[in-house]
Amino acid sequence: MQAPNVIGGVRLPDGRGEAIRLARGASLSDFAEKIGADAAALVQALFNLGEMVTATASVSDETLMLLGDEMNYKVQVVSPEDEDRELLQSFDLQFGEDEGGEDDLAKRPPVVTVMGHVDHGKTRLLDTIRKANVGSGEAGGITQGIGAYQVKVDVEGDERTITFLDTPGHEAFTAMRARGAKSTDIAVLVVAADDGVMPQTVEAINHAKAADVPIVVAVNKIDKPGASPDKIRGQLTEYGLVPEEYGGDTIFVDISAKMGTNIDDLLASICLTADAELDLVANPEMDAQGVAIEAHLDRGRGPVATVIVQRGTLRVGDSIVAGDAYGRVRRMVDEYGRDVEEAGPSRPVQVQGLNGVPGAGDNLLVVEDDRIARQIANQRNARRRNAMAARSRKRVSLEDLDAVLKEHSNLNLILKGDNAGSVEALEEALLKIEMDDEVQLNIIDRGVGAVTQTNVSLAAASDAVIIAFNVRAEGKATEEANAEGVDVRYYTVIYRAIEEVEAALKGMLKPIYEERVIGHAEIRALFKASSIGLIAGCMVEDGKVRRNATVRITRDGNVVAENAKIESLRREKDDVTEVTAGYECGMVLSYPDISVDDKIEVYEMVEVPRES
Known part of the structure; x- marks a missing residue:
């Protein structure tokens, strides 16, 4: 036992410079156990120093280090990454490394994230690439939006594959985008030729550079009046992206996602960048490791997660752990909704069989059996809860306790x-x-x-x-x-x-507009008319529906369309302006991808006077 040290009137051990490691979100009980002290004494000491903390509550990093300094201990708060690495090592597992020798490695396709400012055409570009790649075998197009997909491209007579991540592009998704870049090999930066470098453009550049990811610049909207690709090249030079034609090493491709111009050149440039700057290899024979890029709860299928396999091969029946979720792979589907028995490196698949919804960016790995998967997931879950409690906890001192x-x-x-x-x-x-x-x-x-x-x-x-x-x-x-x-x-x-x-x-x-629901309807049947399109046969359940009203379409509790319009409304054979509850009607909606049992919520935005 170390020599006593009086802090806040309480006798505590003197660490004499000893280093101790504590997990983020550790409690005073955890601290006391490490140093062989009484947790109640630590609680009393902190109370006397002006902070109220219970023995089992998660404590912030600052408080742990402050208390350590007072007791002459060098407290090292273990990062979540290090803690996870140590957890896996305790099960003789490691994430992020290929097993085997050089002979076991095989080339894998590049994983690409499309970044850029809002409204510069990221979504249109992804849609254009996706639709151009739908083969004759998939005449109906992509039926399953899984957040990632693969495309084929011909590069000098050699068929190559590229994996695209369909990541959100809003500024508020900074955390997801930064995390997405870590699982990305190449970033495609989309910049509108008629607009220029914007705040999110700079943000995307910073994320790609922080992750040490090569950048291919797609100068979009070259078909629009006022487009100036040369101006974009000049602007991006200021951020270290110098075009090859200016003596730099960044590939610029002028494209029009709307017209489909130079899309093949962009795909070929991605492959050339991968060949020139990256050594993309992985061992397909080892147990699979990957990353979850998207996950949600499906009413019919339970938790489903879209994962990209980074090394190894994922197979149906494998025991897996993804973040703090675990389970056995019951089923895998690709971006076309087709069943897949196994998925190799860089392959995106949607996995069913987990017991919960993992977080975006959580690593996935195959383990020996369900028992190990459950143990890893439970420990991760406890650690995450502690870290969250420590991060969200507000320090309450004696001075502001009354308030x-x-x-x-x-x-x-x-x-x-x-x-x-x-x-x-x-x-x-x-x-x-x-x-x-x-x-x-x-x-x-x-x-x-x-x-x-x-x-x-x-x-x-x-x-x-x-x-x-x-x-x-x-x-x-x-x-x-x-x-x-x-x-x-x-x-x-x-x-x-x-x-x-x-x-x-x-x-x-200060509320300006308030949404007021007018009525609800349910789609009971669908009819096709050559002159009109798809007609939804509906039953008005409550309130009323109006022609030209704004509607929200939900399926299984999830919003599938916002701000759709009722373009045409009929009661039997007559055009009408509105239909009330209890009656059937037929309507043509501006959103075509509708299904039987979809719920339609009709609403209007009402101006609300500002409260004084």
């Missing part, structure tokens, strides 16, 4: 989204909001899928607001929310959620 007890100044939030990446990005953005000491943001729960009665019950018990991103309330959750007075906020644009939460925290929330 905290007198004035309840917390904003409690429950986050729900359509996939794990969206929820994580939204959470990261909300936790970065700068706020005064008088208010505190608490994210008390988060999850993937529709808003449930359980979410509403928790919100009612904890005075929380539910933030629903691209999902809706299901079943009786809406009725319970209305009865309990729970505020459920629906968003399809992440910026708006962040702005409103920030405004609420700063006491400046």
Whole structure:
């Protein structure tokens, strides 16, 4: 036992410079166990120093290091990456390395992320590449949006494969994009020739450079009036992207995603960059390792995750762990919805069989059996909860204890989204909001899928607001929310959620428009008319539907179309302006990809006077 050291009137051991390692989110009990002290003594010492902490509560990194300094210990807070590496090593596993020798390695396709500023054509470019690559065997096009897909390209008579990640492009998805770049070999930077370098363009460059990823620049919209590809080249030179024609080493390709111009040249440039700058090889014979790039909860299939295999081969029946989710691969499908028995390096597949929804960017690896998978997942889950508790905890000192007890100044939030990446990005953005000491943001729960009665019950018990991103309330959750007075906020644009939460925290929330639901209908049948298109036969369940009204279409609790329009409305054979509850009608919607049993919510935006 070390010599005693009196801190805050409490006798504690003197570490004499000894180094100790603690996991992020460790408690005072963990600290006490490491140094052979009494946890109650540490609690008392911190209390006397002016901070209230219980023995089992997760403590911030700063508090652990401060307490360590007071007791003459060198506290090293272990990073999540190091902790995960040590956890895997305890099971004789390691992530991120190929097994075997040079002879076991084989070439693999490059994994490409498309980045750039909003409205510069990233989505259009991905759609154009995808549609151009649909072969005769897939005449119906891609039926399964899994967040990643492979395309074939002919490079000097040699057929090559490229894997594209379909990542979100908004500024608020910084965390996802940075994480996506870590699993990316090449970044394609899309810049509009009629616009120029914008803030998100610079952000994308910084992410790609931080991940040490080669960049291919696609100068888009060259078909538009005012397009100036040379101006774009000059602007990007300032950020270290010097075109080959200017003596640099960055490939620039002038394209038009809308017209399909030079798309093949872009794909060939990606392959040439991969050959010239990267040694893309992996061992396909080892147990699979990869990364989950997207995950969500499907009502019929349970948790599904889109993964990219980075090394090894993933097979149906393998025991896997992805983040803090585990299970056995029951089924794999590719981007066309076809069943896949095995997936090699750089192959994206959607996996079913996990017990939960992993986070976007979580690593996936095959383990020996289900028992090991469960143990790893459980330890990761406990570590994540501790780290989250430490990060979100507000330090309460004796000086402000009275104010905290007198004035309840917390904003409690429950986050729900359509996939794990969206929820994580939204959470990261909300936790970065700068706020005064008088208010505190608490994210008390988060999850993937529709808003449930359980979410509403928790919100009612904890005075929380539910933030629903691209999902809706299901079943009786809406009725319970209305009865309990729970505020459920629906968003399809992440910026708006962040702005409103920030405004609420700063006491400046000024509603301008409010969504008012007019009625609901359900699609019961579909009819095709050559002159009109697809007609939805609907039953109006409540309220009314109006011609030219704005509608939201949901499927299994998830929003599939926002801001669609009722272009035509008929009651039997007559054109009508509106149909009330209890009647059938036929409508033509501006969104064509509809199915039987889809729910239609008709709403209008009503201007709300600013509260004085």
